[in-house]
Amino acid sequence: MPDFKKSDIPSDRKAGTIIMSGLLSWSREAAHSVPGEYFFYFIVYSILGWFIEGMYNWYSCGTFRKEGLMKGPYKPMYGFAPLLLLALGGTDMPLPLFLAATFIVPSAVEYAAGALLKLLFRRRWWDYSSQEFQLGGHICLLFSLYWWGLAVVCLVAVHPLMIRLYSLTANVWSVLLPLVSLAFAADLALTYRIRRREAGLAQLGDEAGGAL
Secondary structure, three states, X not given: OOOOOHHHOOHHHHHHHHHHHXXXXXXXXXXXXXXXXXXXXXXXXXXXXXXXXXXXXXXXXXXOOOOOOOOOOOOHHHHHHHHHHHHOOHHHOOHHHHHHHXXXXXXXXXXXXXXXXXXXXXXXXXXXXXXXXXXXXOEEHHHHHHHHHHHHHHXXXXXXXXXXXXXXXXXXXXXXXXXXXXXXXXXXXXXXXHHHHHHHHHHHHHHHHHHO
16 A cells, blocks of 8 residues: 655645635534524524414415515524523513513514615515504504513523524534525525615606606
């Protein structure tokens, strides 16, 4: 058998090995870090939100498929709200603060998301204007109560299971993290491009209609 030395390995192969090793090392460290763990929760909750919205649409309209902001199976509001509540202390908050936070935070996220989407894309994905006790059509009391109950159940019953799921799949997550991050970023970029184009066409249509 020929005795190969490190110097005999082509430089491009050595560089590729070093880069791959560095990426795997970074992925493992990132997946086991606090941001990596929270990104895991964000993605899982966003997908669960997409499923919940689909089930609600199936119950109310007879079809599971409902057009969302993003093209993939993500509902980012369902990901952001739990992370904000966890950052505030989750179930470790005093009970009065816990009840106030689980009521205010999801509705604040929904209001901010609705206002931002309308500003960026000149379109509403939901409109509560016909509901009582609504604000700008972005939030209303009825759905705020829904989000309140959902947030309480999430923190008390669901999130302990999420912590367990993360601990069981952390090694797998270290492999999936770069792929999931890339897929989510690509979906976000595609969504922004498509929605901005739609907003531009809508603006041209409004201007043409106003000129007539």
